[in-house]
Amino acid sequence: MRDEAEQEYVEYVTARVPALRRLAYVLTGDGHRADDLVQQTITTLYLKWHRAQAADNLDAYVRTMLVRTYVDEKRLAWSRVRLFRETPESVVEDRGVEEREVLRLALRKLPRRQRAVVVLRFFYDLSVEDVAATLGCSTGTVKSQTSRGLTTLRSLLGSRSLIPL
Amino acid sequence: MSSELDLLRSLDDEPDTPSTVDIRRAIATARRRRVRRSVGYAGAAVVTAVSVAGASIATGVFGGGPLTPAAIAPASGAPAASAAPAASAAPPGSAAPASAWAPASCTLERLPAPDKAPMAIIGGIDPTGRYLVGRSYPKGGGYQAVLWHDGKPTKVNMPGDLEEDLRAVNSSGIAVGFSYDSGGSVPYAYSNGDLTRLPGVQHGDAYALNDNGEIIGSNADDKPIVWKSLTDAPAKLPLPAGTKQAAASDIDEDGTIVGSIDYRIPYVWLPDGTHHALPMPEVDGKPVAVAQAHNVSNGWVTGMASVTDHALQGLTKDAADQLRAVRWNLRTGEVDMSTALKRPADDVNPEGWQIGTDQAGHAALVTGKGTVVLPELVPRKPDGVSTIANAISADGRLIAGQSDDRKDVIQPVVWHCK
Numbered sequence: 001m002r003d004e005a006e007q008e009y010v011e012y013v014t015a016r017v018p019a020l021r022r023l024a025y026v027l028t029g030d031g032h033r034a035d036d037l038v039q040q041t042i043t044t045l046y047l048k049w050h051r052a053q054a055a056d057n058l059d060a061y062v063r064t065m066l067v068r069t070y071v072d073e074k075r076l077a078w079s080r081v082r083l084f085r086e087t088p089e090s091v092v093e094d095r096g097v098e099e100r101e102v103l104r105l106a107l108r109k110l111p112r113r114q115r116a117v118v119v120l121r122f123f124y125d126l127s128v129e130d131v132a133a134t135l136g137c138s139t140g141t142v143k144s145q146t147s148r149g150l151t152t153l154r155s156l157l158g159s160r161s162l163i164p165l
Numbered sequence: 166m167s168s169e170l171d172l173l174r175s176l177d178d179e180p181d182t183p184s185t186v187d188i189r190r191a192i193a194t195a196r197r198r199r200v201r202r203s204v205g206y207a208g209a210a211v212v213t214a215v216s217v218a219g220a221s222i223a224t225g226v227f228g229g230g231p232l233t234p235a236a237i238a239p240a241s242g243a244p245a246a247s248a249a250p251a252a253s254a255a256p257p258g259s260a261a262p263a264s265a266w267a268p269a270s271c272t273l274e275r276l277p278a279p280d281k282a283p284m285a286i287i288g289g290i291d292p293t294g295r296y297l298v299g300r301s302y303p304k305g306g307g308y309q310a311v312l313w314h315d316g317k318p319t320k321v322n323m324p325g326d327l328e329e330d331l332r333a334v335n336s337s338g339i340a341v342g343f344s345y346d347s348g349g350s351v352p353y354a355y356s357n358g359d360l361t362r363l364p365g366v367q368h369g370d371a372y373a374l375n376d377n378g379e380i381i382g383s384n385a386d387d388k389p390i391v392w393k394s395l396t397d398a399p400a401k402l403p404l405p406a407g408t409k410q411a412a413a414s415d416i417d418e419d420g421t422i423v424g425s426i427d428y429r430i431p432y433v434w435l436p437d438g439t440h441h442a443l444p445m446p447e448v449d450g451k452p453v454a455v456a457q458a459h460n461v462s463n464g465w466v467t468g469m470a471s472v473t474d475h476a477l478q479g480l481t482k483d484a485a486d487q488l489r490a491v492r493w494n495l496r497t498g499e500v501d502m503s504t505a506l507k508r509p510a511d512d513v514n515p516e517g518w519q520i521g522t523d524q525a526g527h528a529a530l531v532t533g534k535g536t537v538v539l540p541e542l543v544p545r546k547p548d549g550v551s552t553i554a555n556a557i558s559a560d561g562r563l564i565a566g567q568s569d570d571r572k573d574v575i576q577p578v579v580w581h582c583k
Contacts, residue, residue, distance in 0.1 A: 113306075
């Protein structure tokens with residue numbers, strides 16, 4: 001990579017890391033897994049930087065890379081470290097934090113692909129078509145996974161009376 | 166929909182752990198990968214030739230290695246562990262004197278995935294090495310549970326099309342695993358072509374089983390349970406007072422179950438109904454803060470240890486580096502920490518041989534006679550994840566796992582060791 005392109009890569013990634021960590025965190029529910037997912041994504045991005053820069057929407061391109069890495073289970077380093085497969089619930093301090101933890105745990109009970117659909121649809125406000133494009137599946141699949149994911153979340157959260165769904 | 170929206174948006178925060186994302190490291194890793202790739206593309210024929218000669222890729226058929234009854238015997242000889250779990254008379258290794266055989270080399274064989282699926286992973290092996298389980302990633306998306314018998318893959322269709330996997334299989338070819346329904350994961354057993362939902366729980370998971378058909382798993386509350394058979398209601402494992410979280414992760418042929426309490430105390434449930442913590446390994450004369458038991462075979466238990474509990478609190482920068490490979494001998498009470506393995510072992514056999522990642526980052530088999538590096542599909546700079554050994558047969562002659570192909574796609578593989 002030429003110096004100029006590399007500088008652009010570094011600037012872009014530096015600015016986007018917080019947003020990528022947020023996305024990775026809501027998907028994985030664990031800080032370490034999130035960072036490994038981001039690390040893997042930006043490594044691949046470096047290799048594809050030339051193509052990525054040509055994308056209509058670079059942020060969406062990178063988000064797709066991250067979500068697909070997550071869904072495809074491309075042997076993230078963390079998948080080997082059982083300790084982090086079993087991260088305990090964090091210590092909770094105030095009610096707001098606790099609610100988020102409850103929701104995070106509920107999300108973790110969803111299958112990987114369903115979780116990605118729910119997060120992209122409602123966390124990122126993506127349309128059914130955009131989610132289908134991101135995940136490389138049909139719009140019908142996105143719709144059915146959305147419906148199942150929400151049903152599951154409701155059943156998991158309903159008994160906690162967290163939020164009137 | 167607005168309530169769901171609000172709900173999910175409340176999660177819009179960064180991890181509360183310090184960032185370990187490192188852009189320089191990403192660039193360095195990417196450059197190494199690019200160099201490897203360009204070499205691969207430039208001289209594919211040459212690389213292939215080197216692979217065959219240098220990495221000893223097996224051309225023989227699956228199961229070529231001899232699997233004599235004698236070789237399998239150590240697994241069924243395991244009840245000795247129940248006779249005297251605490252006695253020091255005969256450590257498991259003593260069944261195999263110092264001069265006993267251990268593999269000196271292993272050759273690689275790639276296995277097929279059903280329907281020519283682009284990617285598949287093998288996670289479990291039975292003691293004889295004839296059965297393997299895992300899952301494939303079909304072209305159309307999703308997951309497909311798979312059972313390999315003598316190298317031939319069979320699709321195991323499980324209810325639900327969300328996520329599924331078969332995790333373990335025994336010498337009779339009975340496999341256990343999970344599939345998600347809309348409410349969560351559901352434990353299943355597959356036997357003689359029939360899939361049965363494991364009884365007594367609405368949701369849960371099944372992690373391992375032995376040749377007697379005893380299965381361990383978890384219930385909907387994530388508490389450890391054991392099914393004595395495919396048809397018996399599960400029993401909860403007893404837990405020490407004050408336990409918040411517990412996990413059972415493997416079961417020995419004699420019914421000994423290993424796991425952990427509160428993620429930090431290695432624990433064992435013995436066939437006589439007693440249960441206790443395993444000794445904490447020591448580093449520099451001090452007990453470590455965190456340890457877990459992951460696998461058990463013929464009284465050998467393998468797992469992890471970490472000197473600090475930072476990893477549990479999510480405070481360390483590079484927590485994975487601090488995870489050590491620990492091995493307990495249930496008969497003698499001895500604990501050792503492998504210096505050959507960089508990370509906790511992925512499996513152990515009745516001789517106490519461990520498979521895992523060696524210090525250089527290669528998949529490796531560690532026996533009493535040394536370390537055997539397991540060849541990869543495509544020669545790479547070892548990184549600990551491009552080739553992974555997941556499970557070992559009782560006689561140690563067959564190891565199953567995964568290795569990345571030229572396009573970085575995970576392929577199911579076995580190693581024949583001799």
